[in-house]
Amino acid sequence: MLRIKRVPTIVSNYQKEEADGSARSVGGCGRNCLRECCMQGAKLPLYAYKRANKVGSEKALAVDEPREAPVAFLDSLLLGEWEDRMARGLFRYDVTACETKVIPGDYGFVAQLNEGRHLKKRPTEFQVDKVLQPFDGNKFNFTKVGQEEVLFQFEASEDSEAYFTPAAPIDVENTPSFVAINVSPIEYGHVLLIPRIFECLPQRIDYESFLLALHMAVEAGSPYFRLGYNSLGAFATINHLHFQAPTKKITITSSGVKISELLKYPVRGLVLEGGNLLQDLAKMVSDCCIFLQDTNIPYNVLIADSGRRIFVLPQCYAEKQALGEVSSEILDTQVNPAVWEISGHIVLKRREDYDGASEENAWRLLAEVSLSEARFAEVKAIIFEAVVSAGVAGGSDMHLQEAELAPKEVDPINSTTASAMVTGNHECMVLQ
Amino acid sequence: MESQLELIEQSIISRYSNRVYEALDELPGNFTITDPCIYGHPIVFASHGFLEMFGYSKEEVVGRNGKMFQGQGTCRRTVMEIREAIRAERAIQVSLLNYRKDETPFWILFHMSPVFSEEHGRAINFVAVQVPIIRKPLHPKHNHGRHQFCSCEDGFKSRDILLGSCRREVCTKPLVESSHEAAFEAVLDSDRGVEAEQLCEASELEKQKAITSINNILSVLTRYSALRGKSVSERRCHVEGQSLPNSALVTSLGRIEQSFILIDPYLPSMPIVYASEAFLKLTGYDRHEVLGRKHRLLSNSCTDSSTLLQINESIRNAKPCKLRILDQRKDMTSFWNLIHISPVRNASGKVILIISRWNFPIPRREGEPQHILFPIPNFSPSVTYFVEVHMEEGYVNQDGRMLSPEIRQLGTIAAVKVAVRSATMGPCSSG
Numbered sequence: 001m002l003r004i005k006r007v008p009t010i011v012s013n014y015q016k017e018e019a020d021g022s023a024r025s026v027g028g029c030g031r032n033c034l035r036e037c038c039m040q041g042a043k044l045p046l047y048a049y050k051r052a053n054k055v056g057s058e059k060a061l062a063v064d065e066p067r068e069a070p071v072a073f074l075d076s077l078l079l080g081e082w083e084d085r086m087a088r089g090l091f092r093y094d095v096t097a098c099e100t101k102v103i104p105g106d107y108g109f110v111a112q113l114n115e116g117r118h119l120k121k122r123p124t125e126f127q128v129d130k131v132l133q134p135f136d137g138n139k140f141n142f143t144k145v146g147q148e149e150v151l152f153q154f155e156a157s158e159d160s161e162a163y164f165t166p167a168a169p170i171d172v173e174n175t176p177s178f179v180a181i182n183v184s185p186i187e188y189g190h191v192l193l194i195p196r197i198f199e200c201l202p203q204r205i206d207y208e209s210f211l212l213a214l215h216m217a218v219e220a221g222s223p224y225f226r227l228g229y230n231s232l233g234a235f236a237t238i239n240h241l242h243f244q245a246p247t248k249k250i251t252i253t254s255s256g257v258k259i260s261e262l263l264k265y266p267v268r269g270l271v272l273e274g275g276n277l278l279q280d281l282a283k284m285v286s287d288c289c290i291f292l293q294d295t296n297i298p299y300n301v302l303i304a305d306s307g308r309r310i311f312v313l314p315q316c317y318a319e320k321q322a323l324g325e326v327s328s329e330i331l332d333t334q335v336n337p338a339v340w341e342i343s344g345h346i347v348l349k350r351r352e353d354y355d356g357a358s359e360e361n362a363w364r365l366l367a368e369v370s371l372s373e374a375r376f377a378e379v380k381a382i383i384f385e386a387v388v389s390a391g392v393a394g395g396s397d398m399h400l401q402e403a404e405l406a407p408k409e410v411d412p413i414n415s416t417t418a419s420a421m422v423t424g425n426h427e428c429m430v431l432q
Numbered sequence: 433m434e435s436q437l438e439l440i441e442q443s444i445i446s447r448y449s450n451r452v453y454e455a456l457d458e459l460p461g462n463f464t465i466t467d468p469c470i471y472g473h474p475i476v477f478a479s480h481g482f483l484e485m486f487g488y489s490k491e492e493v494v495g496r497n498g499k500m501f502q503g504q505g506t507c508r509r510t511v512m513e514i515r516e517a518i519r520a521e522r523a524i525q526v527s528l529l530n531y532r533k534d535e536t537p538f539w540i541l542f543h544m545s546p547v548f549s550e551e552h553g554r555a556i557n558f559v560a561v562q563v564p565i566i567r568k569p570l571h572p573k574h575n576h577g578r579h580q581f582c583s584c585e586d587g588f589k590s591r592d593i594l595l596g597s598c599r600r601e602v603c604t605k606p607l608v609e610s611s612h613e614a615a616f617e618a619v620l621d622s623d624r625g626v627e628a629e630q631l632c633e634a635s636e637l638e639k640q641k642a643i644t645s646i647n648n649i650l651s652v653l654t655r656y657s658a659l660r661g662k663s664v665s666e667r668r669c670h671v672e673g674q675s676l677p678n679s680a681l682v683t684s685l686g687r688i689e690q691s692f693i694l695i696d697p698y699l700p701s702m703p704i705v706y707a708s709e710a711f712l713k714l715t716g717y718d719r720h721e722v723l724g725r726k727h728r729l730l731s732n733s734c735t736d737s738s739t740l741l742q743i744n745e746s747i748r749n750a751k752p753c754k755l756r757i758l759d760q761r762k763d764m765t766s767f768w769n770l771i772h773i774s775p776v777r778n779a780s781g782k783v784i785l786i787i788s789r790w791n792f793p794i795p796r797r798e799g800e801p802q803h804i805l806f807p808i809p810n811f812s813p814s815v816t817y818f819v820e821v822h823m824e825e826g827y828v829n830q831d832g833r834m835l836s837p838e839i840r841q842l843g844t845i846a847a848v849k850v851a852v853r854s855a856t857m858g859p860c861s862s863g
């Protein structure tokens with residue numbers, strides 16, 4: 001069994017209390033938590049989104065189409081509730097006080113000096129060679145967070161209209177999904193989307209959860225708001241940088257999902273976009289993810305451009321780390337390359353690393369995360385075999401499209417790297 | 433609110449006198465004018481020469497951002513430099529690879545310059561000249577090979593250091609590997625755009641041409657803005673006592689619909705440096721009557737002094753606060769104002785603008801009481817502004833029917849924080 005030691009990120013204030021067991025006294029168990037003991041009569045705001053079938057087209061970029069929403073989802077609801085938690089002092093630090101800069105270079109990686117995020121926690125052992133691990137009710141999970149850390153419930157509207165209720169009872173039977181703060185934010189507005197919280201899902205992607213995340217991206221409707229998987233979500237203060245690497249189109253599936261390969265980026269990965277319906281995109285991405293999970297290949301997923309583009313990035317940093325193959329120089333920085341780092345938002349813990357941050361350093365770190373060229377080619381091939389071509393053959397869609405192979409891109413990448421995995425925390429499923 | 437399209441249509445004509453279009457049309461050369469105050473920073477004017485060179489119609493270009501002409505071969509670093517120049521509101525001249533509508537790449541010498549309003553010192557337009565570079569590429573092929581999509585010297589050197597391998601082999605059946613691979617690789621070798629990938633340097637002549645061209649445009653704009661009584665200038669002029677948010681920030685602030693003001697905490701009077709549309713509507717003031725005035729413009733002799741003290745205290749300690757205060761509109765009617773105040777930090781954590789701020793003592797306006805000397809602030813210099821969000825008590829909001837006014841106000845603070853944080857995040861935060 002491969003293990004590494006890592007300082008876990010504290011995402012809830014109730015996570016650190018685990019050991020000392022000190023409880024505040026309110027009703028129930030005293031923590032105002034999300035389990036039976038405290039759920040009697042509990043209410044939370046509820047935002048029900050309209051099931052969108054399609055993500056807005058690219059054309060709408062300049063002229064912003066107004067979207068019908070009962071409340072401004074991102075600006076008023078999410079950020080308003082977030083600021084409220086900030087005013088109430090629920091965060092471990094003020095992330096807007098963390099120095100942040102754009103690293104000069106081609107990619108516009110962002111470096112953040114965050115000295116507070118990992119303080120005061122002893123390293124914990126993580127098993128890193130199993131992507132799917134069973135849910136462990138004894139460990140910290142999101143039903144243990146306090147209700148005050150939850151911002152609102154998020155679900156699909158029953159009738160086809162979106163609506164908002166300021167105080168809706170929590171219907172456990174109805175398997176609600178919650179949006180909660182991450183008490184160690186990496187950006188202003190950093191939240192967690194916890195799908196079907198009461199089902200206590202282990203950390204994995206399935207179609208329903210991914211579709212929910214995709215809907216959240218659509219609802220937020222801002223290119224600045226991205227969702228990531230296998231780590232936590234954040235509101236990027238700079239749009240568009242990061243993944244502005246070129247891509248090479250590989251194929252279009254029968255359901256209209258265009259699949260490309262990311263080029264000239266330190267981490268190799270696939271980009272999925274389009275699809276006749278939003279559900280098609282969700283299906284294709286979740287199929288890829290499920291396949292990777294089942295094949296025991298760690299990966300990260302990033303939902304960008306308000307749900308228009310999905311990045312799937314297999315990796316094996318943690319495995320490399322466990323095998324002692326990561327250079328000590330990189331290990332010393334103690335950076336855990338999770339989805340935000342991979343997408344170019346690099347959270348650094350030491351002042352010297354921040355001051356000396358350069359594109360070259362960032363590239364070197366991310367390159368450690370990526371699969372090697374050969375390995376990526378293999379993974380890509382088996383994904384295609386298992387998922388994409390299955391989709392093409394079995395797809396009931398009439399207009400089966402020939403894979404279009406006319407890339408603008410000229411240049412095959414021929415340098416290379418190795419790679420590794422990042423497993424975030426294996427708590428409950430953490431999306432966003 | 434006016435639609436985006438109307439804003440784009442009105443952009444030029446609201447700032448320059450009517451004949452400006454004719455004058456611009458008479459100018460030779462390829463150029464575009466953009467409006468940074470409109471969301472998305474769209475092109476609001478494109479010259480005939482420009483449209484011809486790029487192969488687009490006017491309708492296809494006006495309203496879009498200039499980045500539509502970039503493509504895979506465009507140097508990322510150069511694009512970042514342009515972005516940074518826009519953020520810092522300064523001129524820039526660079527070689528840039530662009531694409532025509534038919535997707536053929538070509539090199540231009542891109543020269544861009546901001547246009548400042550003399551009224552409030554902000555950049556209200558950017559002008560760019562695109563001179564095609566006709567000389568042969570400087571670098572021989574083998575030097576800047578096709579593996580280098582970026583023409584920048586050190587763009588990808590870093591890759592070489594990074595060899596390593598993940599040893600674990602894929603454990604599933606290896607049967608497919610090659611068939612699909614072959615399919616992917618087969619398409620890689622189109623030779624399109626190879627030329628595009630080499631660095632191209634403009635000649636002195638072309639550089640001079642760009643400068644002349646930009647100067648001509650700027651002089652047209654200056655002339656026609658004067659005719660309209662709202663002078664512009666290519667140089668930023670200092671407006672007394674104001675540390676102005678840059679145009680990128682103003683644009684993002686402009687999208688926030690609630691009533692709020694930004695306060696500069698580093699001047700003794702704590703002047704207002706930004707006032708939202710809704711604030712002007714709520715209070716009945718014009719923007720120019722508000723900017724530069726002390727932040728408690730709305731309070732009068734009836735205003736409870738202990739509440740005022742509380743506000744000052746919260747600002748001095750960089751603590752958020754929330755209170756209810758009796759305020760007065762311009763027409764002297766009073767209303768109960770629900771206020772949230774919160775410090776807003778820049779991204780860099782470094783002092784920005786502060787030094788120059790002290791150079792402009794704020795003039796005391798008639799009827800304004802003498803300012804109490806403001807004690808040295810207690811907060812870290814990364815606090816750039818204080819935001820004060822207002823809501824008239826009893827106000828029923830239509831769009832956010834269900835959201836409590838409290839959360840809406842906090843949402844406004846959040847939006848301001850995000851806007852300031854993003855607008856102040858530059859490379860190494862030079863501010």
Ligand SMILES: Cc1cc2nc3c(=O)[nH]c(=O)nc-3n(C[C@H](O)[C@H](O)[C@H](O)COP(=O)(O)O)c2cc1C
Pocket residue numbers: 464465466497498499500501502511512514515518528529530544558559560562
């Ligand atoms: C007045 C003006 C004209 C511009 N014209 C072009 C152009 O012709 N071609 C181009 O590639 N970029 C042009 N740009 C630059 C892009 O609009 C954009 O600012 C740049 O890509 C950097 O921003 P980004 O990082 O958001 O892409 C222009 C910018 C301005 C302000």
Ligand SMILES: [Zn+2]
Pocket residue numbers: 028029030031032033034035036037038
């Ligand atoms: Zn409880």
